[in-house]
Each structure stands twice: as C-alpha cells, then as structure tokens.
Amino acid sequence: MNESASLRRRVLVTLGVILVFRLGQSLPAPHLTVRAPEADQPLRWILDLVTGGGLATLPVFAFGVLPCLAAPPVLRALTVLVPRPAALRAEGEAGARVLARYRRRLVVVLGLLGAVAVVAFRGPDVLGGAVAVACLTAGAALVLRLTEVITDRGFGNGVRILLLAQVLAVLPAELARLYETRGWAAIVVMAAVTLSVTVLTVVFAQAQRRVPVEYAKRMIGVRAYGGTPAYLPFRFPQANSPAVLAAVLVSLPGFWPGVGWLRDEGNGGRIAVYFVLVCLFAFARAAVSEDTDKVAVDLVRTGGFVPGIRPGTPTAEYLDYVRRRIVAFGAVCSGVVALIPAVGLGLLDVSPRFPFAAVALLVVLVFLVSVTLDTVRQIESLRQRKRYEPFLR
Incomplete structure (x- = not known):
C-alpha cells in the first residue's frame, strides 16, 4: 500500500468512527423518559460539554467519552493507594498491558454505575430499567472500542477526537444564540x-526548554562513539482539566461558607478566583508529570552529563530546579489562556453562562489546535517511515 492510500484509509477510518459515534448519540435509549433541563442550570453546561448533550437527550451513547476520561484518573489514584497496580506500573511493558486491561474494565464499570444512576433518577419499571442499564453500559463499552479504533487505525488520540466531535456538536447552538442576541459584535469578539x-x-x-547534555566518548575497536552534544527537552504538559475543575468549583459557591459574593456572576472577583484556581490546578497537575531523579539516573547509566553540573544528585537537583520554573511559568500561561474566553464572553455580557461557556469555548479551541498538531505530526511520521522503509528491510 502506497503512502497516499495509507493516509486515505486512516482519514476514512477516523471519519467513519466519528459518524458512528454521532449516530449513537442521536439514537434514543429504550425505556427512558427525556426531561427538559433547566436553561441556566450551571452544571448542565459542563455535562453537555463532556457528554455532547447526551444526559439531556439520553441516547445510546448517553455518557459520550466521559467514562473514558474518568477512568485514567481513577486508575492513577488506585495506583497510589493499592499495591497491585503500583507493582504493575513498575513492571514495564508487560505491566502496562495489564493496566490497559484494567482501564478498559474500569470504563465499563463506570458506564454501568452511570447507567444505574440515570435509571434510578428516571424511575422506569424493573424490566425496562434493566434493559436501559444494559443498553447504556453497552454504549459506554462501544464508545471505548471506537476510541481504540481511531487510536490504532486512524489519526490522533481516539478519546480526544471524539471529545472534540461531541463538543463541536453542542457549541453551534450556543454561538447561534449569541449571534441572535449580540449581533456582529459577537462575531468580532469571538x-x-x-x-x-x-x-x-x-x-x-x-x-x-532544552537542557544541554553531553555524552562521554567511547572507543569501540578503532572507532570513537559518543561525545556529540544533545539536549533534554522540557515541556509544560497541556490539559483542559484545570479549567474544567476551576469552573466547577467557582460555580458551587453555596458550598463555600462566607463567600456569597461568588454568586454575583458579573463580579470581577469571581473571574480572579477562576484564574487563580486554573493556575493552581495546572501547577499541581504538571508538578507530578516527570521524575527528574529517574532522568538523572538514566544519564549516569548512558554516560551522559549536563555541562558544569556533577552527575547524580546535583544533576537531579538542577533538573528539578529547571522543571519547577517551567511548571510555574506554564501554570500562569494556562491561567491566561483560560481567562481570554472568559473576558471575551464578559464583554458580550453573557455572564449568566460564566464560566462554563468560557470553558466550552476554551476546550473547543485548544482541542482543535492540539488535534491538528497531533494529526500533522502523525502524518509526517508516516511519511518519514515510508521514506526510510526500503533501508530497513
């Protein structure tokens, strides 16, 4: 199969899976009565965001990719609390395969728990409730399989692609409503x-941030190997979860004693609290993303060192110092990026939807950019592999 045919096949697989996914989000589940949600219920917007409006219409794929998004954090928490997952994580590739199997089962369990909660809330009869639970659980399992098909045979990460698809399905109605109420000013601000x-x-x-690294020269026979300069790349991990968590906390002032001023949607202090929470959550998430001690040990094992820094513990301390500065700067940048949609929507006077409308817009834009970048990288990787494939045979 030539290069163009391979790329075409991956594009068709991705589009076909998205079509099946949206069809499942339009097919109503049996024995469930749909109730009209409250128009300005704050949590409704975040649920629409992560389920594509599924909990409002209750289709077969009512939960969207929500179980797939929730399973990895739950599994990471279990890895810290339970010895067995922690031991599997230390076993390398074999343990990673077992953890992936646990993750799949956890997605189905979360889908089952969500289905039971929905059926209990809607209150159908026992037989109808059992059929609805089975249908919604099977839908969650099928969505998991669709994400894996995109990851293995399509372009990009399957969960992110389907999340972007369901967010794009929810957002146009909000943008149309915004245009009807604010006119061309909404187009300019957006x-x-x-x-x-x-x-x-x-x-x-x-x-x-590139930390320079050099490797000691080694003589193998009559040839010298190593001695060439290299670098360690440090990046700030991007994620939308800090903005989502901050939006949930800001929208629940009733649980915060003594902060009734957060109920005022137009209060600038509410936006300031949102900005601070995004920075804190982004910092906390990125602070545990990389183990500098392990990087320092790997450098010693491979004969590498940072110029001017002693190998071992001093190198680990220097790398940790660099990483902390990057994490702090990246957390502030995450807060600024999350604040831009909030300020833009504030200029349009849509504060009753703050911060969920801002989070929805932020997630759409960031996911669109990240999915595009990932797709471009994957296409370039496939092209490079095809180009060098004859030399590897």
Missing part, C-alpha cells in the same frame, strides 16, 4: 478570542 487562544496554544505546545 474572532479575536479564537485567534488569541489559537496563537498562544500553538506557541505553548511547541515551546520547550
């Missing part, structure tokens, strides 16, 4: 917000 977030996201995703 264009400025889109351009700003896109540029900052691309710069943020491509930026890296």
Whole structure:
C-alpha cells in the first residue's frame, strides 16, 4: 500500500468512527423518559460539554467519552493507594498491558454505575430499567472500542477526537444564540478570542526548554562513539482539566461558607478566583508529570552529563530546579489562556453562562489546535517511515 492510500484509509477510518459515534448519540435509549433541563442550570453546561448533550437527550451513547476520561484518573489514584497496580506500573511493558486491561474494565464499570444512576433518577419499571442499564453500559463499552479504533487505525488520540466531535456538536447552538442576541459584535469578539487562544496554544505546545547534555566518548575497536552534544527537552504538559475543575468549583459557591459574593456572576472577583484556581490546578497537575531523579539516573547509566553540573544528585537537583520554573511559568500561561474566553464572553455580557461557556469555548479551541498538531505530526511520521522503509528491510 502506497503512502497516499495509507493516509486515505486512516482519514476514512477516523471519519467513519466519528459518524458512528454521532449516530449513537442521536439514537434514543429504550425505556427512558427525556426531561427538559433547566436553561441556566450551571452544571448542565459542563455535562453537555463532556457528554455532547447526551444526559439531556439520553441516547445510546448517553455518557459520550466521559467514562473514558474518568477512568485514567481513577486508575492513577488506585495506583497510589493499592499495591497491585503500583507493582504493575513498575513492571514495564508487560505491566502496562495489564493496566490497559484494567482501564478498559474500569470504563465499563463506570458506564454501568452511570447507567444505574440515570435509571434510578428516571424511575422506569424493573424490566425496562434493566434493559436501559444494559443498553447504556453497552454504549459506554462501544464508545471505548471506537476510541481504540481511531487510536490504532486512524489519526490522533481516539478519546480526544471524539471529545472534540461531541463538543463541536453542542457549541453551534450556543454561538447561534449569541449571534441572535449580540449581533456582529459577537462575531468580532469571538474572532479575536479564537485567534488569541489559537496563537498562544500553538506557541505553548511547541515551546520547550532544552537542557544541554553531553555524552562521554567511547572507543569501540578503532572507532570513537559518543561525545556529540544533545539536549533534554522540557515541556509544560497541556490539559483542559484545570479549567474544567476551576469552573466547577467557582460555580458551587453555596458550598463555600462566607463567600456569597461568588454568586454575583458579573463580579470581577469571581473571574480572579477562576484564574487563580486554573493556575493552581495546572501547577499541581504538571508538578507530578516527570521524575527528574529517574532522568538523572538514566544519564549516569548512558554516560551522559549536563555541562558544569556533577552527575547524580546535583544533576537531579538542577533538573528539578529547571522543571519547577517551567511548571510555574506554564501554570500562569494556562491561567491566561483560560481567562481570554472568559473576558471575551464578559464583554458580550453573557455572564449568566460564566464560566462554563468560557470553558466550552476554551476546550473547543485548544482541542482543535492540539488535534491538528497531533494529526500533522502523525502524518509526517508516516511519511518519514515510508521514506526510510526500503533501508530497513
């Protein structure tokens, strides 16, 4: 199969899976009564975001990719608390395969728990409830399989692709409503917000701090190996979860005693709290993303060293110092990027939807940029592999 045919096949697989996914989000589940949600219920918007409006219409794929998004954090928490997953994580590739199997089972279990909760809330009869639970659980398992098909045979990460598809399905109705109420001012502000977030996201995703590394020369026979300069790239891990968590906390002021002023949607303090929470969550998430001690040990094992830094513990301390600065700067940048849609929507006076409308817009833009970058990288990787394939035979 030539290069163009392989790329065409991957594109068709990705589009076909998205079509099946959206069809499953339009097919109503049996024995469930749909109730009209409250128009300005805050949590409704975040649920629409992560389920594609599934919990409002209750289709077969009612939960969208929500179980697939929730399973990895739950499994990471179990890895810290339970010895067995922690031991599997230390076993390398074999343990990773077992953990992947646990992750799949956990997705199905989360889908089952969600289905039971939905059926209990809707209150059908026992037989109808059992059929609805089975249908919704099977839908969650099928969505998991669709994400794996995209990851293995299509372009990009399957969960991110389907999440982007369901968010894009929810957002146009909100943008149309915004245009009807605010006119061309909404188009101008949204264009400025889109351009700003896109540029900052691309710069943020491509930026890296390169720590120079050198490797000692080794003589093997009559040839010298090593001695060439290299570098360790440090990046800030991007994610939308800090903005989502911050939006949930800001929208629940009733649980915070003594902070009733957070109920005022137009209060600038509410936006300030949102910005601080995004920075804190982004910092906490990135702070545990890389083990500098392991990097320092690997450098010693391979004969590498950072110029001017002693190998071992001093190298680990220096790398940790560099990483902390990058994490702090990246957390502030994450807060700024999350604040742009909030400020733009504030200028349009849509504060009753803050911060969920801002989070929805942010997630769409960031996912669109990241999915595009991942797809371009994957296409370039496939082209390079095809180009060098004759030399590897």
